[in-house]
Amino acid sequence: MEYVTARYIGKKPKLKNPLLIEGLPGIGNVGKLAVEHLIDSINAVKFAELHCKDFPPQVFINTDGTIKLVNNEFYYWKAKKKNQRDLILLTGDYQGLSSQGQYELVEKILDISEELGAKEMFTLGGYGLGHEIDKPEVLCATTDKSLVKKMKKHGAVFKKNEPGGGIVGASGLLLGLGKLRGFNGICFMGETPGYLVDPKSAKAVLKILIKITNIDINLSALEKKAREIENIAHQLQEMEAMSSKDKSDELKYIG
Amino acid sequence: MEYVTARYIGKKPKLKNPLLIEGLPGIGNVGKLAVEHLIDSINAVKFAELHCKDFPPQVFINTDGTIKLVNNEFYYWKAKKKNQRDLILLTGDYQGLSSQGQYELVEKILDISEELGAKEMFTLGGYGLGHEIDKPEVLCATTDKSLVKKMKKHGAVFKKNEPGGGIVGASGLLLGLGKLRGFNGICFMGETPGYLVDPKSAKAVLKILIKITNIDINLSALEKKAREIENIAHQLQEMEAMSSKDKSDELKYIG
Amino acid sequence: MEYVTARYIGKKPKLKNPLLIEGLPGIGNVGKLAVEHLIDSINAVKFAELHCKDFPPQVFINTDGTIKLVNNEFYYWKAKKKNQRDLILLTGDYQGLSSQGQYELVEKILDISEELGAKEMFTLGGYGLGHEIDKPEVLCATTDKSLVKKMKKHGAVFKKNEPGGGIVGASGLLLGLGKLRGFNGICFMGETPGYLVDPKSAKAVLKILIKITNIDINLSALEKKAREIENIAHQLQEMEAMSSKDKSDELKYIG
């Protein structure tokens, strides 16, 4: 087994000028939620798995009692209409744990995407604000200046010097190493508090993707999940408020 | 020396459809205790040692003043009865320290096992509960759905979504990477508080192995060790109780 | 992509007995500030980029919304006068994160410099004092004893056993590994408190370089930056003083 190993399921798909869309775990799990939802919604087909020696040495346990080695997974989808494009979709359980692992993994993702004819990519992630946000905007960064204008038209936002620390992880590195190979790409970052998984932010990202890709994505499952998470968040806030009240009661009593 | 090096002691054993049983250090040392006890009980024969650059740079000191480089060790045992199978047994001082080390080590274990004809494995470990337990159950996870039913008959337990974090370490990775090579396998996890080495949990695991493998394993040494550990645990609890009592006495005095 | 990859921009420059000058991020960012200022001041030309798997997996975002993969960058400059020398200048976003990364990166820097004919180098850095300093001196260390006298003439300082811990990082390793290849070199370390980026210390380093290299370097931009940083430092000190005053007020009130 190489450092990163790709295993194809059946034949390699034949795709026409496909667009790579990546969403791996990260802040608020925004990118992973968005791509997983997209895969489910359009019935994309899994065609390859990546295993990497820099992933944790771990298996998950499925509900039927069988195990699943942690991995990254490639899916494809073929355009149904003239104004759509073939897609390669990437999601997974982990990003590489170390710098070297990240570089190796991203290089392999680019190898496979290039082999299937991709020269463009969207990478999806979250932009952690550290505070609650009502209507998350979607920040952007691109490999090429000409893409900035286009994306603004679709509602994506460019804020000067944000994110200040740049983009750390696969979403950034795919653009960075991809650019060196001649890929064009855009990273979409949904604003998120960053405390919990954030389907609301993922929805904001997908809404822009719908406009750009002309693909119908049913967002109802994501909206349902967003309401569930909001309920959990409210409960956590109430528990905290209760606990502060208890403490102030105690203080009065002591006083 | 390669990253992982196997050194055979004498000739490679010739085995007939052997079953690999692994037990390396981990939570409660359940897997290691079980396999070491099994090796002693059936007089299995050591045939290979593994050294790995991801093990600590360490030697142990034997009681006679000689040193022993930390390693993993392979043993074999040949079936005595028709309803038994040849065994390959693996135990050792350490698992790999890093992710890469774990992957490399497990790949080498699979290489050697495959070469000796194994296509099936049991991996043994502990499932840390974080609280005392009277009668530890043995949880299971498998590479194949058909094995779930079989194992339930023998008393193994499948709890939905447990362990929640999956299986981390060699016991999980052997199943995960083994499955990719066509191995079938089962991971047996004895419930354990996880505070001390846990021979009671190891005994629970071996009891199920006895049923499945039709091998007589004398559990008396393990039971003796379990009583010793229970005594130590009781002493620790008493010491803690004493120390709490001291503190409450002090508080009274201060008050 | 290799562990360290060099990408040339256009043709390799043809240089005559060039001098390598390195300034990467470090204490007070003294080396990086100095070399960046030098590059701007003399209009040096970028000719190569280094990417390394031991850099963080990160892209920065430019003000126009495009991304830039973190890297190290090589520039060159051709002598304008008889008493000057061709220069190779190295700066960048990061040093290697791990020991191995540092060794690999420095070896690649030496490979490229050697190929372009360099046999001498200046490495620039900061020497952290942990306290404020009015007039930073510039400490030196060299590959060769004969260089010590020369440097003293130009105002560089040699203090016995300073820095006590030697030089850690690229500035030291370039001298160390370079010496093994027959390079001569000098490390210039500007004294710095080490709390903030320190243009004043960078200026002190450049002042010596001006004397040695006979290159006119306009220091006004660096002086402006130094005043800005001093203002920030004063504001921070005032805020701290205010906050201490508040506390003492509070204390009085409580008392």
Next chain:
Amino acid sequence: MEYVTARYIGKKPKLKNPLLIEGLPGIGNVGKLAVEHLIDSINAVKFAELHCKDFPPQVFINTDGTIKLVNNEFYYWKAKKKNQRDLILLTGDYQGLSSQGQYELVEKILDISEELGAKEMFTLGGYGLGHEIDKPEVLCATTDKSLVKKMKKHGAVFKKNEPGGGIVGASGLLLGLGKLRGFNGICFMGETPGYLVDPKSAKAVLKILIKITNIDINLSALEKKAREIENIAHQLQEMEAMSSKDKSDELKYIG
């Protein structure tokens, strides 16, 4: 440069059945002190340097202002009398930082020693007690049971199950990996508090080496250094006592 690189100074020495003696930095720096003292005392000749990508990226600064890349160094010494043996001596600035680094470094040390004809080694280190000790004993561990008796005659001590954690680092790994190549070896561990560098413990180790190797080693420099360290230790203790007294005075004042 390879992961570990050996650079010979002049020709490789021709030695007759040489004995390798290793002393690298460790607890109380006992091994390093002992071997450095031995090298000085017998005027051993440096013949090779090892550099390793797992050493810190660091140069030290010599008193004349020149730099020295951190390394390990090999020396040799030729027997002067019939009852003596040729020696290979190894000391250095660092051990490998990571497990892999330690394994690679030790393999290279064994390669070089084997090439020069060595089949036996002494490795020197400290055994940290965590408390003061008046007359440090020298504990031993060996590759071979027959060596235990021999060493006891010379005053070395074997304590059952001590050190409890075995030997971690180059001194242990040299025995462990050396044994796999057919080397015989002994690790001598001088008891030491482990707080400061410990020339007294190093002296205890050398006293046994003198008996075994029939080499005259002048211990006076080491004894002088031991007295200096004892003075420092006493001063530290007095300062601590003073500071405790101050505190109790303060308490009285407050009370």
